[in-house]
Amino acid sequence: MKKVFALVDCNNFYASCERLFRPELRDQPIVVLSNNDGCVIARSNEAKALGISMGAPYFKTKDLLARHNVHVFSSNYALYGDLSQRVMTILQQMEPEVQIYSIDEAFVSLPYTPGNSQTGYASYLQEKIWQCVGIPVSIGIGPTKTLAKLAAKIAKRDPLCGGAFDLTDNPWLDQLLAAFGVQDVWGIGRQAARKLRGRGIMTAWDLRDADDAWLRKRLTVTGLRTALELRGISCQPLDNAPPARKSIISSKSFGRPISTLSDMKEAVVTYLSTAAEKLRKQGSAAEAIQVFISTNTFNPRQAQHVQGMTASLPGPSAYTPHLLKAALHCLDSIFRPGYQYKKAGVMLAGIVPAHQQQMNMFAPLDTERHDLMRAVDRTNQKWGRQTLQVATAGFAKPWQMAQSRKSPAYTTNWSELPVVNTCP
DNA sequence: TCTGGGGTCCTAGGACCC
DNA sequence: TCTGGGGTCCTAGGACCC
Numbered sequence: 001m002k003k004v005f006a007l008v009d010c011n012n013f014y015a016s017c018e019r020l021f022r023p024e025l026r027d028q029p030i031v032v033l034s035n036n037d038g039c040v041i042a043r044s045n046e047a048k049a050l051g052i053s054m055g056a057p058y059f060k061t062k063d064l065l066a067r068h069n070v071h072v073f074s075s076n077y078a079l080y081g082d083l084s085q086r087v088m089t090i091l092q093q094m095e096p097e098v099q100i101y102s103i104d105e106a107f108v109s110l111p112y113t114p115g116n117s118q119t120g121y122a123s124y125l126q127e128k129i130w131q132c133v134g135i136p137v138s139i140g141i142g143p144t145k146t147l148a149k150l151a152a153k154i155a156k157r158d159p160l161c162g163g164a165f166d167l168t169d170n171p172w173l174d175q176l177l178a179a180f181g182v183q184d185v186w187g188i189g190r191q192a193a194r195k196l197r198g199r200g201i202m203t204a205w206d207l208r209d210a211d212d213a214w215l216r217k218r219l220t221v222t223g224l225r226t227a228l229e230l231r232g233i234s235c236q237p238l239d240n241a242p243p244a245r246k247s248i249i250s251s252k253s254f255g256r257p258i259s260t261l262s263d264m265k266e267a268v269v270t271y272l273s274t275a276a277e278k279l280r281k282q283g284s285a286a287e288a289i290q291v292f293i294s295t296n297t298f299n300p301r302q303a304q305h306v307q308g309m310t311a312s313l314p315g316p317s318a319y320t321p322h323l324l325k326a327a328l329h330c331l332d333s334i335f336r337p338g339y340q341y342k343k344a345g346v347m348l349a350g351i352v353p354a355h356q357q358q359m360n361m362f363a364p365l366d367t368e369r370h371d372l373m374r375a376v377d378r379t380n381q382k383w384g385r386q387t388l389q390v391a392t393a394g395f396a397k398p399w400q401m402a403q404s405r406k407s408p409a410y411t412t413n414w415s416e417l418p419v420v421n422t423c424p
Numbered sequence: 425t426c427t428g429g430g431g432t433c434c435t436a437g438g439a440c441c442c
Numbered sequence: 443t444c445t446g447g448g449g450t451c452c453t454a455g456g457a458c459c460c
Contacts (some may be wrong), residue, residue: 034428041428059426075428102431102460189458220434222458298427345429407432 002112003090004141004168005148005238006122008091008129010084011136011156013104017083018073020134021410021418029070033058036401037074054103073405074417082411086133094125097240107145109238115169117141119192121225122164142167145236146229149186150176150204167229177205177230187226192219204230244351250275251345255402257296258341264293264331266394271346272327276320277318277362279348287350289323291330296342305341307334316352319369320376323348328392384413 010016010415014032019025029046033039039057050068052061058072065072083104091098097109108125110118122139129137140152147167154176155165167173183193185204195218196202200208208230210229215224225235250271258264268291292308309330317323326345354370376388386393 036426036428038427055427057427062426105460187458191457220457222434245431247431253428294425395437 003097003109003238004118004143005145005234006110006118006125007101007110007140007148007152008087008106008108009138009140009143009152009156010087010104010126012042012044012134013084014073014075015044015047016081016135018071018076018407019044020083021407025071029068030073031065031070032073032075034075034406035403037256037404038253041075061094072405074406076407076409078409078412079407083133083135087129087135087137090129090132091125092161094128096240099238099240099242107148107238109240112140112143112168117166118168119162119164119166122166123162123390126163139164140167141165143232144229144234144240146186146392147163147232150180150184153180153184168363174205177208178203179338180204182207185226185230187222192223195219244284244353245278245348248275248278248286248348248351249345250278251292251343251347252401253343254341254399256399258344258399259337261331261335261337261341263394263399264335264344265328265392266345266397267344267399268327268331269324269390269393270288270346270397272323273320273386273389275346275348276318276323276373277380279351280318280354280373280377283354284351285354286313286320286323286348287316287352288312288348289326289330289336290349291327291345292345292347293331293334293341294343295339305336305339309315309334312350316350316354318354319373321369324390325391 003329016034018030027046028044030044030049031040031047032042034041037058039055040052040061041055043052043054047070050064050070052064052070064070080103088098088100088106091106091108095108095110099107101107101196108123118141122141126137126139129135138152138155140148140150140155141164142148142151151165151167154167155161155163158165165174169175181193181203182188182196182201183190185207188196188207196207196210198209199214203205207227210227212224212227215227219226252271254267258267272289288310290308290310292306294306295304296302297304297306311326311328311330313322322400379388380386408418410416410418
């Protein structure tokens with residue numbers, strides 16, 4: 001049976017999450033900040049209307065926000081992650097083929113019925129998610145993922161659509177494509193858009209009909225695929241069982257600069273523990289680990305040091321102390337006293353399934369260690385992050401990121417549940 | 425004073441082999 | 443003096459995404 005793609009996209013997701021437990025903020029402008037309250041990463045429609053731009057540094061836009069009484073939140077990933085999971089669960093209960101694409105988007109495969117728009121069914125999905133989770137979504141439908149993404153933009157932009165739009169068999173397709181600039185097409189970033197415009201390819205409509213050989217040569221196969229998808233030829237199938245991650249990164253800026261090796265060790269060990277937990281969660285082991293540290297590269301008056309180092313493990317491992325040893329070895333080699341470091345990170349690479357590990361005669365068997373790690377992960381899942389941790393991760397962690405305006409973890413922490421006052 | 429974090433895919437070019 | 447051709451594998455870096 002022929003299928004079409006539906007893209008389900010949560011509207012202003014982080015802002016909608018914050019609003020969910022603060023109904024008095026409905027119709028109020030809201031922004032959500034990145035880690036360390038660095039810059040604006042989500043805006044409610046009201047905040048967008050005020051001209052607050054995406055990615056704007058907080059310190060530069062603070063006055064504007066205050067002037068318009070914008071409600072400002074630090075990012076609360078425990079909340080967003082949990083609500084995202086609830087939305088995805090609804091979709092998976094209703095449809096057999098769902099690809100979770102990001103924290104706030106999913107592709108769903110729907111059966112195609114000629115001459116019949118799918119928007120009615122889309123509205124039903126929307127209603128269901130609103131009713132069960134309380135998050136508003138827009139839905140775009142098309143014969144390819146790229147067209148579904150464009151349809152979702154139309155659904156969001158035009159209030160007359162009621163939040164759902166179908167580009168399949170749409171008689172106005174050419175006109176609609178001509179109304180989008182190439183940079184609005186999924187997969188066309190700044191560089192590609194520049195090249196395209198240089199050749200006079202200005203709109204999605206131009207891109208669809210561009211020369212294949214030229215696209216292949218200048219924008220590689222990915223650019224060619226995008227054009228084919230605009231023609232309705234699907235090049236990106238729905239993937240409802242995404243493979244395990246090939247690399248896992250944990251990195252963060254610090255709340256205040258770090259200048260001593262002992263503080264830096266705490267940070268690296270903390271980040272490594274997070275990455276290792278993710279590694280075990282997907283049932284994998286890593287063969288290599290990379291550690292990188294960096295001063296504040298935005299500050300031109302400061303002495304800069306940016307360096308990374310990769311170490312191979314004797315065999316693939318998911319055992320935190322083994323990974324730790326390699327990570328600290330890297331850190332000892334790259335750390336230089338006398339710099340004000342602002343950021344560090346850990347990347348696990350060479351990821352293989354834990355049960356297919358190549359045996360290594362010099363590496364010990366991991367059964368007991370596996371049990372130990374499982375106990376640690378379960379404890380932390382039940383009682384909260386860092387309930388059990390390696391002592392070198394530190395306790396006070398004065399370098400930890402600043403989040404001065406974080407809302408409670410309403411749905412994932414017993415002590416932060418919302419309180420309902422039943423009598424005055 | 426203050427500028428996020430975590431991924432994927434693709435290509436070019438070097439190392440190495442026969 | 444002259445100095446092949448073809449293949450694989452790996453890595454770094456660019457571009458893009460949310």
